[in-house]
Amino acid sequence: MRHLLAALSAMLFAAPALAALPEDGAINFQPAATRIAERVHEFHNVLLWIIALITVLVTVLLIWVMVRYSRAANKTPRKFSHNTTVEVIWTVVPALILVGIASLSFPNLFYQNVTPNLGEIAATSKSLLANGKTAQHLAYTKNYFPDAAEKGFVNVKIQGNQWNWTYTYPDLVDETGAAVEFVSNGIHKGRPTDKENYESLTGRTDFDTQPTNLAVDYPMVIPAGRYIRYYTAAADVIHSFTIPAFAVKTDAVPGRLNEGWFLVEEPGIYYGQCSELCGIDHAYMPIEVRVVPQAQYDRWAELMKAGDFDGAAASITTIAALESETQLASTN
Numbered sequence: 001m002r003h004l005l006a007a008l009s010a011m012l013f014a015a016p017a018l019a020a021l022p023e024d025g026a027i028n029f030q031p032a033a034t035r036i037a038e039r040v041h042e043f044h045n046v047l048l049w050i051i052a053l054i055t056v057l058v059t060v061l062l063i064w065v066m067v068r069y070s071r072a073a074n075k076t077p078r079k080f081s082h083n084t085t086v087e088v089i090w091t092v093v094p095a096l097i098l099v100g101i102a103s104l105s106f107p108n109l110f111y112q113n114v115t116p117n118l119g120e121i122a123a124t125s126k127s128l129l130a131n132g133k134t135a136q137h138l139a140y141t142k143n144y145f146p147d148a149a150e151k152g153f154v155n156v157k158i159q160g161n162q163w164n165w166t167y168t169y170p171d172l173v174d175e176t177g178a179a180v181e182f183v184s185n186g187i188h189k190g191r192p193t194d195k196e197n198y199e200s201l202t203g204r205t206d207f208d209t210q211p212t213n214l215a216v217d218y219p220m221v222i223p224a225g226r227y228i229r230y231y232t233a234a235a236d237v238i239h240s241f242t243i244p245a246f247a248v249k250t251d252a253v254p255g256r257l258n259e260g261w262f263l264v265e266e267p268g269i270y271y272g273q274c275s276e277l278c279g280i281d282h283a284y285m286p287i288e289v290r291v292v293p294q295a296q297y298d299r300w301a302e303l304m305k306a307g308d309f310d311g312a313a314a315s316i317t318t319i320a321a322l323e324s325e326t327q328l329a330s331t332n
């Protein structure tokens, strides 16, 4: 039985972790990793239909007008220049289409922009269940995550610098009262010495297997299935914290804090890039987020608090599967 368990856990650990990154020849979005991204994709798909239908309609109308009212078909043109019915229709119909689009767009905007009130989510979920409204509860949990809400936020401050990111975890405080904070550098800087520098600075030998202009030396690490509240700041010029799979893009502006949130259920490696032109090395300040099960996150946090940055980085080289959560907890 023990061997079976060991083999099973080895299999779980060896399962290739999901990596969200751009692919050659791909034409659509990266798969959605958050509910925010799912909603953005759903909205995009509706818009695509609306745009396609309008394009077809206008094209057909144009062709019809060109044929029906050509000089050959109309030897003597008529001289009127107004038609009230037509003018009302072509004003009102587009306006109604826009109202329809807005009615789908605004809820997404609010969902994404307003940091959720976790106490309210937990309370709403409980009252729905208490009143036996299971269908409504199911619909509610699609957009809100009561279990995660009970656990509160994981806070991360993200500061853009020319040209790397500083991650600060105000919840993770060491004995001296200092919060865990580290700088995350892209391992590619567009220079021939990149590999040499990476290997000598980190002692790692995996340079060639890392995705170009996306991999970093010390990634941002967050637990799966938890509400993440992030703040963006900038030390010098405007940067933008962007992760396509999360549908997250928040400017990092000197002198102010911007706030956002997301929740990722699936452990994996998610890549993004600074999306605000910020200077000569703008292309070389990628974002790498490792979403790991809670137990693996806790172990990483302990190592970070102890100042063992390389041990912490090594502890998240392989992303554990969610099923191995209990396994991890017991080895902690």
Ligand SMILES: [Cu+2]
Pocket (backbone or CB within 6 Å): 160, 161, 238, 239, 240, 274, 275, 276, 277, 278, 282, 285
């Ligand atoms: Cu930047």
